Amino acid sequence: MEKVAMMINARKLFKDISDLPTIPAIVSKVVSLLDNRDADPDEIADLILSDQVLAARVIRVVNSPLYRVTTPISSVKRALLFLGFKSVREMILTSYFVYGFRYKEQPFDMKMFWMHSFYVGAISRRIARQIEYSDVEKAYLVGIIHDLGKVFLGHYCKDEYGRMLDSIRNSSITTYDAEYDFFGTTHCEVGLCLAKRWHFPAEYCDVILNHHTSEAGTEDLLLTAIVALADFFCLSHATADCVAQASIPGQSEENAWEVLKLFASGSIPDSLEHFLTNLNEEYDIITEEVDLLFNTMTAD
Ligand SMILES: [Fe+2]
Ligand SMILES: [Fe+2]
Numbered sequence: 001m002e003k004v005a006m007m008i009n010a011r012k013l014f015k016d017i018s019d020l021p022t023i024p025a026i027v028s029k030v031v032s033l034l035d036n037r038d039a040d041p042d043e044i045a046d047l048i049l050s051d052q053v054l055a056a057r058v059i060r061v062v063n064s065p066l067y068r069v070t071t072p073i074s075s076v077k078r079a080l081l082f083l084g085f086k087s088v089r090e091m092i093l094t095s096y097f098v099y100g101f102r103y104k105e106q107p108f109d110m111k112m113f114w115m116h117s118f119y120v121g122a123i124s125r126r127i128a129r130q131i132e133y134s135d136v137e138k139a140y141l142v143g144i145i146h147d148l149g150k151v152f153l154g155h156y157c158k159d160e161y162g163r164m165l166d167s168i169r170n171s172s173i174t175t176y177d178a179e180y181d182f183f184g185t186t187h188c189e190v191g192l193c194l195a196k197r198w199h200f201p202a203e204y205c206d207v208i209l210n211h212h213t214s215e216a217g218t219e220d221l222l223l224t225a226i227v228a229l230a231d232f233f234c235l236s237h238a239t240a241d242c243v244a245q246a247s248i249p250g251q252s253e254e255n256a257w258e259v260l261k262l263f264a265s266g267s268i269p270d271s272l273e274h275f276l277t278n279l280n281e282e283y284d285i286i287t288e289e290v291d292l293l294f295n296t297m298t299a300d
Contacts (some may be wrong), residue, residue, distance in 0.1 A: 003216070006180070010149075010189035014197075017156055021100030023198065025131040026051045027092060034089035037055045044085075045077040054092070061091050063287060064296040065081060083286070087137050093200055094141045106154040107162030113151070116234060117144050118290045122130065123230035126282060131226075131264035137224050142271075144225050145200075149191025149208065153179065176212050212267060222263045225256035232256075233279050 014020075023031070030047050033039045049055050055076055062079040063072050073079050080088055098114070106113070124143030128136045154161050164182040164200070179186040180281045191208040200208075206219035207227045217224035249257075249272060257272040268274045 003152060006189045007192075009183060009185035011155065013153075013190060014183070014193050018195065020194075021097075021104075023093075023096050023100075024051070024054075027054055027096060028199075029087055030054065031092060034085045037085065037086065041077055041080050045075075045080060048080075050075045058088065058092070060296060061095060061139065066137070066296070068264070083137075084287075085215060090138060090201070090204075091143050094145055095144055098199065100297055101148075101151045104155040105158065106151065107158050107165060108150075114145070114181075114294060116148060116214050118294045119205040119234045119286070120144070120146055120227065122229045122286045122290050122293065123233055123279060126279065126286065127226045127230055127260075129220070130266050131222075131260060132172045132266040133222060133226060133264075139223060140245065141174055141224065142204050143227050144202070144228055146211045147187055147191065148194055149187030150175070151187070152190050152194050152257060153187055154257050157183065176292070180215050186212075201254060212252055214252045214298070221259050225259035225263075228252055228256040229260065234274055235246075236276075237280070243261065 024143070026047065029043060030051075030225065033044050033047065045095065051219075058076055058079050061067075062083060063069060068082070073082060102110075104110075121140045121143035125136055125140035127133075128139035133139055151156060160182060164178050167177075168178045176186050176188070188209050193206055195205045195208050198203070202269050203220040203223055206217055207224050210217045210224050211228045213230055214228040231250065253272070257275070260268060260275075269278060
């Protein structure tokens with residue numbers, strides 16, 4: 001597949017769209033302040049508090065099962081100090097993305113889509129912990145949004161995407177290949193355009209673009225490998241987003257496994273097969289977590 005042509009085709013799809021979900025101006029301001037390590041926590045906390053929806057979201061997410069705080073955190077400033085600026089920034093971007101696309105009409109079952117996304121987030125976090133990756137929450141959040149291009153294609157190219165899904169139902173053709181055939185691009189390139197529009201961090205953009213082609217990753221190779229393997233695990237365990245997917249590891253998964261072996265600090269099993277089997281044993285616990293997290297992130 002020709003990557004440059006795929007990127008050009010993705011950009012063309014964006015050209016005439018005027019009603020993309022956006023981040024409210026005040027949230028953009030908070031996000032850019034959080035970019036600056038030396039920003040004043042009081043100033044950021046005041047700004048967050050001037051938007052009650054944002055303040056409530058920060059408090060709800062910091063007290064959610066994602067962070068496992070021992071005593072509930074009720075002040076925005078404490079949430080900032082507890083999580084650190086970068087984590088709050090990523091958490092805000094992710095929650096606004098989930099919220100922004102919550103009610104967008106789609107040719108597929110959105111509940112299934114979000115469950116897949118949250119499973120990939122939860123499994124990514126599990127893998128990140130196991131290999132002692134440096135930023136477990138980042139793995140979790142980028143896991144949730146890895147397929148964001150699908151909600152764009154599903155909503156803004158609804159009829160054609162619906163026809164595409166019908167054409168591969170009960171077949172072994174992946175959505176990735178079918179998207180390429182129908183649109184000359186895939187949810188990965190489209191997702192990158194969206195992520196850039198939303199100013200997601202560069203490592204997020206790389207995961208979104210390369211979770212099906214991990215060998216092409218350019219930023220945080222380990223992060224991309226974690227999400228690629230989590231996605232593969234979920235697709236082969238029936239948490240796919242309503243269409244058939246390949247269940248045999250391909251070049252991307254083999255590459256991700258090699259990266260994991262090379263960079264992992266914690267101990268990992270001797271083969272990809274054993275690695276996936278071990279994840280399987282934790283599946284029921286993860287299912288409970290996913291329900292809790294889904295409710296936290298999608299609440300008003
Ligand atoms: Fe994907
Ligand atoms: Fe996925």
